[in-house]
Amino acid sequence: MIDLESGYILRPVNPVFIYFSLFCALLLNLLPIGNYGWVPDWLIVCIIFWNIHQHRYIGVTWAFIFGLLMDVHNSDLLGLHAFSYALVAYIAIAWQKRIVALSVASQALHLLPIFLLVALFPLLMHWILSGEIIWWALTGAGQAFIEALLWPLATRILLAPQRRPIDVDHTRPL
């Protein structure tokens, strides 16, 4: 795969690293930070990243499974996150070709609506089911913006193993 930013050809991805990163993101999500609207959802950043870069490994099914875990953790309706993660994973895979070609900053901007959809999905669902809007829950939008800001960081960290040079010449480091 070509890194369109630098123009180099990336190394092949290690599937173990994908699953390890997702597991780490899940653990980060389980951190007891508290019930605040701005707390970023690390898992969805990670899932969308792999959906866009390696959708053969991580697709809608994995998004659904992780969404189910988050439902139980958040004591939400069962299927709320599962559905929104799966939906967003589908959108991400559909946009994959277009988004990979952009620079990282505009990638983040393009992914902002996706993050907004995930962040405000519980509010939307609650509105459909019970007919009342909880205005407080709109602070979840802050979460989406933080996730978009985290995107360059995610790209840097998660692509780092693939950006390693293939053969390092130890006698001449540059």
Added chain:
Amino acid sequence: MLIDYRFKTLDPIRNNVNWILRPLEYIMLTPRNVYQASTEYFTTRGTLEQENQIFKARQAELALLANQSEFLLIENQNLRQLMDLQKQVGFKTLPVEILFNPPNPISQRVVINRGSDDGLKLGNPIANDAGILGQVVRLYDRSAEVSLLEDRDFAVPVQVARNGLRAAVFGAGRGNPLELRYLPVASDLEVGDILITSGIDGVYPPGFAVAVISRIERNVDKNSSNVFCVPIAAVNRYRQALAFLYDPQWDAKAPTLNGKFGGNIAIPNSAPGRRQTRSRGMQ
């Protein structure tokens, strides 16, 4: 989602997923616990001494009250028997630890470390030393979810401690003051009145502090008053709490059952009346 919302039949799945998820959650709790333990470890000797003195004074005070309350309890029971009133039901307490506060914009909940394996039941109240915190709304094997007082539309039947006026306190969502609804303008309420549980619902044992009235807006046109209260127990602060294993129907059961629960308040098991409770369909 709809199945879960309407029928609540998916709880076994939740329970199984929890078996996988809970160890991970415990792992992720350790950084916070280590941090808190270390800050506690480095408290100075002076503060400890100060605390010790306060506790000693408090303990002396409470010991005195406890002696008195034993006497009052027996007297109360005797009087109730004389007047052929229903007996007060004892309850057992179970110490619980609040694990974390799940990030959920819609509800205000905490997860505690005791579940149905420890004898907890759906609807059991949770309190700390100051007053009621909330109620168990979802039960797993080894853990449970507790709705806090602040949760939207979370209702507790209360009584004004000063004059015995009955009402219901409703949660109004995160960060908003609790509301006392459905009260006429002329009701005898003052700012600073303490609201205690009335026990008429059969879920909360009577006489525990819930909230203090903080603001009253009397609305003469609509013949209603908006009364706002603040919870007495610091709802989002402490990690230790007590669960009340309280069931008003215990008094109606055969005496042999009592030994199993081993309640810490010894009240004989024969009561003239039996209070019916409805299992509440809260999620």
